[in-house]
Amino acid sequence: MDSQVRNRIAGVLLGQAVGDALGVPYEFDSAPIKAGRAEMLGGGLGHYRPGEWSDDTQMAMCIAEVARSSHGAALTSQSGLDQVAAWFLKWLNSGPGDMGVLTSRVLHPASHQPETAGLAQRMSRIARQAAADGSAGNGGLMRTAIVGLSALQDRQQTARTASAICALTHAHQLCQESAVLWSEAVRVAVSEGRLDIRGGLELLEPASRPYWEDGIVQAESQDPGTFRANGFTVTALQAAWSSIHATRGMGADPARFVATLQTAIGIGHDTDTVAAIAGGLLGAYFGASGIPANLARQLNGWPEHGGRPSGRRDLVRLALETAGSGWSQCGSLLASGSSRTVSRAVPHPEDPQVILGTEDDLVRAKEIGVTAAVSLSRLGDPEIAASGLDPRLIAEVWLIDSDDRSKNAHLLWTLHDAAETVKALRDEGHTVLLHCVAAEHRTPAVALAYSLLLGRPVAEANGRIEQALNHPKQGLLWQTVYDSARPATPPP
Numbered sequence: 001m002d003s004q005v006r007n008r009i010a011g012v013l014l015g016q017a018v019g020d021a022l023g024v025p026y027e028f029d030s031a032p033i034k035a036g037r038a039e040m041l042g043g044g045l046g047h048y049r050p051g052e053w054s055d056d057t058q059m060a061m062c063i064a065e066v067a068r069s070s071h072g073a074a075l076t077s078q079s080g081l082d083q084v085a086a087w088f089l090k091w092l093n094s095g096p097g098d099m100g101v102l103t104s105r106v107l108h109p110a111s112h113q114p115e116t117a118g119l120a121q122r123m124s125r126i127a128r129q130a131a132a133d134g135s136a137g138n139g140g141l142m143r144t145a146i147v148g149l150s151a152l153q154d155r156q157q158t159a160r161t162a163s164a165i166c167a168l169t170h171a172h173q174l175c176q177e178s179a180v181l182w183s184e185a186v187r188v189a190v191s192e193g194r195l196d197i198r199g200g201l202e203l204l205e206p207a208s209r210p211y212w213e214d215g216i217v218q219a220e221s222q223d224p225g226t227f228r229a230n231g232f233t234v235t236a237l238q239a240a241w242s243s244i245h246a247t248r249g250m251g252a253d254p255a256r257f258v259a260t261l262q263t264a265i266g267i268g269h270d271t272d273t274v275a276a277i278a279g280g281l282l283g284a285y286f287g288a289s290g291i292p293a294n295l296a297r298q299l300n301g302w303p304e305h306g307g308r309p310s311g312r313r314d315l316v317r318l319a320l321e322t323a324g325s326g327w328s329q330c331g332s333l334l335a336s337g338s339s340r341t342v343s344r345a346v347p348h349p350e351d352p353q354v355i356l357g358t359e360d361d362l363v364r365a366k367e368i369g370v371t372a373a374v375s376l377s378r379l380g381d382p383e384i385a386a387s388g389l390d391p392r393l394i395a396e397v398w399l400i401d402s403d404d405r406s407k408n409a410h411l412l413w414t415l416h417d418a419a420e421t422v423k424a425l426r427d428e429g430h431t432v433l434l435h436c437v438a439a440e441h442r443t444p445a446v447a448l449a450y451s452l453l454l455g456r457p458v459a460e461a462n463g464r465i466e467q468a469l470n471h472p473k474q475g476l477l478w479q480t481v482y483d484s485a486r487p488a489t490p491p492p
């Protein structure tokens with residue numbers, strides 16, 4: 001699978017969780033919102049820990065748990081839907097901190113007869129009764145981004161799945177249609193690398209299309225703040241899309257990811273849900289490499305997922321497995337038993353509290369005295385565990401070691417984001433390991449970006465890094481950073 005598509009797949013649940021955890025503190029005015037300055041403070045209705053994501057992403061993970069084993073193919077089969085419904089009940093029994101009204105009105109009665117066979121039908125029947133009064137909350141839409149990964153080549157199947165999974169708890173036609181539109185937008189963002197909310201209109205019944213066309217035009221022509229009554233599935237979709245549309249001037253600049261989430265949270269009311277919805281689609285568009293590493297590292301998981309704690313890495317793993325693009329390709333040197341890299345552990349020439357090193361140095365984190373890490377290579381769980389560091393103090397950067405320009409999306413941004421993450425950890429007082437597999441290409445490139453961030457002249461900084469790391473490779477990554485500091489040569 002194309003490495004940029006893989007990157008975008010990996011961004012879906014990660015982007016959603018970042019939006020969710022950023023929005024949690026301000027849910028239904030739990031805390032005052034300082035415009036543009038939402039932080040992962042925890043709290044909210046569910047008394048979440050800082051960085052913990054809420055029901056929106058938790059329920060999306062339940063769907064992914066079923067999709068991963070079948071690569072999404074069986075999600076609309078009776079047994080697939082029964083399993084999703086069973087995961088929803090497992091989630092209910094885990095005692096989630098917070099739950100939407102309609103979801104609660106369906107899951108509690110459904111739990112009285114929890115046998116998996118026929119569960120989806122029973123749950124959907126209760127959902128239809130619950131929707132008879134016209135209830136059309138945003139609880140089906142909030143968890144639907146992951147469905148966009150379940151059939152990347154098949155828009156009809158994506159629409160059927162979005163509808164059926166939504167209807168397990170949210171049976172109103174508008175709920176199902178909003179889920180179809182958003183799942184299709186995620187599928188298009190991942191497979192084609194573009195943002196398009198109208199792509200799913202033709203998947204709806206012809207009679208429904210003018211209503212949604214009007215709704216989208218409203219979202220694009222009115223201020224995002226207009227959509228404050230966003231507990232309703234239609235206004236929730238409008239709030240999320242209006243926030244994305246409002247930042248369209250930033251184009252494909254990954255800085256738009258955070259700018260949009262801040263806009264979405266600034267709308268107020270159901271802040272975590274609107275930001276989770278927007279974050280899922282933005283993560284699909286910008287990919288894991290376009291989500292600030294210093295923000296993603298602050299995610300604090302969910303203490304109770306299928307009987308065990310889950311973390312940020314589970315989001316990436318579940319998304320890749322849902323799309324049939326396995327996590328196993330993200331190698332662990334420890335688990336594979338392949339030859340270990342050698343330790344380097346060289347102090348950064350401009351800041352000796354930054355240690356330049358290898359994967360071996362991460363495993364020896366305690367020994368070499370680092371308290372945090374910025375990892376530029378794909379780690380296995382054994383490396384993380386062996387480091388002894390809190391996973392929230394290991395920022396993982398999605399950066400492919402390649403001289404092929406097509407492998408990394410927005411390469412310069414990602415390299416500088418990695419350097420800024422080193423800086424953020426240093427500002428918190430940490431001694432930081434900056435590492436890749438062997439400290440030959442990625443590490444020196446980001447080390448140079450860090451020197452530039454500290455205001456050092458590029459040629460001098462480069463000379464000192466060359467000396468420290470004994471003449472590392474000067475490939476595309478290094479060249480990209482180096483050129484970013486040089487004034488462009490004027491045309492002859």
Ligand SMILES: [Mg+2]
Nearest residue numbers: 054055056272
């Ligand atoms: Mg929530």
